[in-house]
Amino acid sequence: MRNCTVWVLAVLLVAGTWAIPEVTHGQAKVKILAMTSPETRGLKAVAAEFTKKTGIQVEFAEQGRLGYFESVIIQLVAGTDAFDLAQINSTFVTELAAAGAIDFWDEYLNNHKLTNLAEYDLKDIPVIYRYQGKITMIPTDAMSQLLYYRSDLIPTPPQTWDEVLTVSKKWTKSLNPQSPTPYGDGITAMPGPEAPKVFYPVLWSFGGEVFDPQMNPHLTTPETVKAAEFYRSLRPVLPPDFSSYNYPKVLDGLKNGTLAMASTYWNAAYNDIQAGNSPHKDTIKVALVPGVKKADGTIVRKPQTHSWGLLINKRAPSKEAAWKFLLYATGKEGGRIHGKNGGSPFRTSILQDTSWATGPYYPLMVQTLAIATPEPQVTFYSRMHEVMNQMITAVLDGKEPIPAIMERTNASLKALLPAKR
Amino acid sequence: MRIAWRSGRTLAGTAAGLAAVGTVVGVLAGAAVPAVVLGLGTLTALYCLVLLSVPERLIGWMLLVPALLALLATTAVPIGYMLVTSVYDVGLTTFQYAWRFVGFGNYADLLRRDPQLWPTLWRTLEYLVFGLSLQVGLGLGLALLMNREFPWKRLAQTILVFPVLTTPVVVAMLWKYLFDVQTGLINQTLGLFGIEPQPWLSVQPLPGVSAIPWIGNWLADAGNFTYGFWAIILVTSWQWAPFCFLVLYAGLVSLPQEPFEAARIDGASAWQAFRYLTLPLLLPLILVVTLLRMIDLLKVYAQIWVLFGNLVNTRVLNIHLYTLGLGTHEYSKASALGVLTLLAILAFTWLILPWIHGERVKR
Numbered sequence: 001m002r003n004c005t006v007w008v009l010a011v012l013l014v015a016g017t018w019a020i021p022e023v024t025h026g027q028a029k030v031k032i033l034a035m036t037s038p039e040t041r042g043l044k045a046v047a048a049e050f051t052k053k054t055g056i057q058v059e060f061a062e063q064g065r066l067g068y069f070e071s072v073i074i075q076l077v078a079g080t081d082a083f084d085l086a087q088i089n090s091t092f093v094t095e096l097a098a099a100g101a102i103d104f105w106d107e108y109l110n111n112h113k114l115t116n117l118a119e120y121d122l123k124d125i126p127v128i129y130r131y132q133g134k135i136t137m138i139p140t141d142a143m144s145q146l147l148y149y150r151s152d153l154i155p156t157p158p159q160t161w162d163e164v165l166t167v168s169k170k171w172t173k174s175l176n177p178q179s180p181t182p183y184g185d186g187i188t189a190m191p192g193p194e195a196p197k198v199f200y201p202v203l204w205s206f207g208g209e210v211f212d213p214q215m216n217p218h219l220t221t222p223e224t225v226k227a228a229e230f231y232r233s234l235r236p237v238l239p240p241d242f243s244s245y246n247y248p249k250v251l252d253g254l255k256n257g258t259l260a261m262a263s264t265y266w267n268a269a270y271n272d273i274q275a276g277n278s279p280h281k282d283t284i285k286v287a288l289v290p291g292v293k294k295a296d297g298t299i300v301r302k303p304q305t306h307s308w309g310l311l312i313n314k315r316a317p318s319k320e321a322a323w324k325f326l327l328y329a330t331g332k333e334g335g336r337i338h339g340k341n342g343g344s345p346f347r348t349s350i351l352q353d354t355s356w357a358t359g360p361y362y363p364l365m366v367q368t369l370a371i372a373t374p375e376p377q378v379t380f381y382s383r384m385h386e387v388m389n390q391m392i393t394a395v396l397d398g399k400e401p402i403p404a405i406m407e408r409t410n411a412s413l414k415a416l417l418p419a420k421r
Numbered sequence: 422m423r424i425a426w427r428s429g430r431t432l433a434g435t436a437a438g439l440a441a442v443g444t445v446v447g448v449l450a451g452a453a454v455p456a457v458v459l460g461l462g463t464l465t466a467l468y469c470l471v472l473l474s475v476p477e478r479l480i481g482w483m484l485l486v487p488a489l490l491a492l493l494a495t496t497a498v499p500i501g502y503m504l505v506t507s508v509y510d511v512g513l514t515t516f517q518y519a520w521r522f523v524g525f526g527n528y529a530d531l532l533r534r535d536p537q538l539w540p541t542l543w544r545t546l547e548y549l550v551f552g553l554s555l556q557v558g559l560g561l562g563l564a565l566l567m568n569r570e571f572p573w574k575r576l577a578q579t580i581l582v583f584p585v586l587t588t589p590v591v592v593a594m595l596w597k598y599l600f601d602v603q604t605g606l607i608n609q610t611l612g613l614f615g616i617e618p619q620p621w622l623s624v625q626p627l628p629g630v631s632a633i634p635w636i637g638n639w640l641a642d643a644g645n646f647t648y649g650f651w652a653i654i655l656v657t658s659w660q661w662a663p664f665c666f667l668v669l670y671a672g673l674v675s676l677p678q679e680p681f682e683a684a685r686i687d688g689a690s691a692w693q694a695f696r697y698l699t700l701p702l703l704l705p706l707i708l709v710v711t712l713l714r715m716i717d718l719l720k721v722y723a724q725i726w727v728l729f730g731n732l733v734n735t736r737v738l739n740i741h742l743y744t745l746g747l748g749t750h751e752y753s754k755a756s757a758l759g760v761l762t763l764l765a766i767l768a769f770t771w772l773i774l775p776w777i778h779g780e781r782v783k784r
Binding site: 067239393 | 474514515516517518534536537590597600601602603604619620621623624625642649720726727728729730731732734741744747748749750751
């Protein structure tokens with residue numbers, strides 16, 4: 001019996017050895033960890049063209065939206081070598097740079113053998129992300145917010161937050177039984193990566209800030225309280241289950257006619273709506289995010305911006321090939337292909353060139369990016385974001401007085417400061 | 422026989438030697454996959470050699486070794502790592518650098534300063550009590566129902582098993598659509614009876630709760646009697662009550678028939694037969710199911726995450742643990758919470774195990 005067992009194991013061992021995959025010593029392959037999205041669809045088109053030109057294969061490992069950020073951050077921090085480039089939102093870049101998980105771009109950009117700086121044209125890039133003076137990321141996609149509205153119901157889009165509330169009330173069934181849409185407005189209030197970012201345009205346009213210029217928490221000011229009070233006043237025009245509304249649910253709401261408007265929603269959704277088969281797709285239009293009217297009649301609008309881009313994994317196995325792809329993807333030619341295939345081009349020259357891009361979307365994006373503001377780039381971003389998520393939940397919950405919420409949030413942010421690294 | 426033994430040992434020894442050489446070559450050549458495969462081959466061959474060499478009485482123990490090693494690698498090592506990280510200051514920006522020893526600082530920080538910990542713990546206990554009662558109660562009810570003869574019984578049993586076979590994320594997605602205020606099937610159905618759409622996925626208090634004298638406001642605010650919290654309990658109960666049914670039904674059909682026949686002859690009513698025969702005989706199994714479900718309920722994550730993300734009003738211990746570990750990347754605090762959760766599960770298990778053992782002894 002024992003001999004029989006040994007023979008079986010020996011045979012399995014030999015068979016297993018035969019089955020060992022052959023080690024490939026050929027062309028380098030670039031491996032990219034990416035999230036399933038229109039931006040990744042665009043990047044894949046860029047990769048196909050890049051492979052045609054260089055012969056370098058580009059392989060995408062795609063993950064769904066749910067838990068993507070957590071997954072990519074943990075893999076980079078743990079020091080994986082499973083991929084060369086990781087697609088990520090710019091908001092996490094500072095933390096990852098401080099963690100020592102990514103390579104800076106400077107050494108590649110300044111290497112004449114690898115980069116033709118004149119041809120690459122850094123001046124054409126509106127925002128470059130840096131940590132301690134070194135470049136961490138040049139984006140592939142510009143992300144900001146627009147106002148989405150049903151033009152068959154709302155001929156002129158609201159310009160101010162007050163107008164948003166007035167128009168939303170008109171198109172909320174519980175307040176106006178004649179309204180064909182059940183709710184006037186929809187926001188991504190479900191805690192997660194988006195909820196604070198959707199609140200910031202309100203906060204900033206009312207004159208509030210998360211931190212003052214000396215980096216002290218600054219949420220107890222009258223402007224901030226006013227912004228939060230406005231946010232709370234939206235409750236009657238939002239779906240009652242607003243706390244379960246994330247990016248896909250707002251998108252569904254617009255597409256299926258549940259929402260008359262999404263006052264602060266992501267530009268990436270525009271292509272999604274246009275490419276889909278919603279019965280309302282032709283009437284859903286976009287406009288600038290609303291703001292606050294000043295005494296001189298001007299409107300202060302402060303859409304939030306972040307970008308999507310590719311980070312160089314510190315332990316990337318094929319760094320040189322990965323750099324070649326990065327150069328191409330963030331360059332003028334790659335950017336154009338990216339834009340034509342669902343991405344949101346980042347270079348000014350591409351956004352301003354209307355020869356290939358039709359409709360109101362691209363000129364609006366140029367306008368939006370010119371006034372858009374990024375979130376605080378801090379090394380404790382994830383913890384700050386969680387504190388802000390809790391604040392927004394409390395504001396929309398409607399139970400606690402706003403000043404008390406702001407005091408508590410300020411204290412929580414203050415507690416993060418000594419620990420900032 | 423002796424020759425065969427020797428040839429077996431020779432074979433295993435040769436295989437181990439060759440595989441070891443292959444492993445070294447693989448490592449030197451930088452071929453990771455072949456090196457790992459051949460390394461495992463070396464271990465397998467060495468294991469064979471040991472199996473052939475140990476006395477007969479030790480063979481049983483030796484056969485346990487691979488399973489014990491796998492258990493050690495997948496359970497003991499991560500738990501050990503969690504214990505270590507819980508006493509250091511480890512976060513996203515410090516993970517790759519030297520870790521600062523803080524002793525029980527993370528535990529103290531968590532228990533004293535984390536504003537979400539105690540509400541989360543209370544919510545977890547509520548979820549456990551209500552979820553467990555509903556699942557075991559429904560499971561028992563279904564088992565008793567299926568123990569009777571009726572047409573299409575087999576089909577009904579098969580349908581009942583479907584939820585258990587479905588991934589929790591899929592179940593939650595399905596319910597998210599069913600719960601939708603406007604387009605969800607539940608509200609559409611209620612609408613047929615003239616009932617207003619209900620905000621299932623909101624944190625609004627359940628209807629009538631606030632009106633309860635004395636405790637109404639407390640139930641609505643801190644007691645988690647909200648649509649959202651009960652929607653979570655409903656979703657997990659829908660999925661797992663059939664599991665309780667399966668186990669209890671298996672127990673029910675294997676009960677001895679003699680006591681039931683004797684009770685019938687003595688004129689016992691159906692309720693008396695259930696109260697004095699079925700329930701006591703089934704009790705050990707009910708306790709086992711309760712223990713299994715309790716452990717599983719404490720692990721709940723996917724359903725809540727899909728329905729509400731890490732909304733503080735619906736957050737249970739696991740969601741909070743996830744938020745600390747992978748949301749805010751406070752690895753050491755998450756480890757401390759993990760250790761506390763583990764201790765809580767062990768305490769529960771320790772409390773309930775003597776009951777199960779006691780019931781077995783009584784039987």
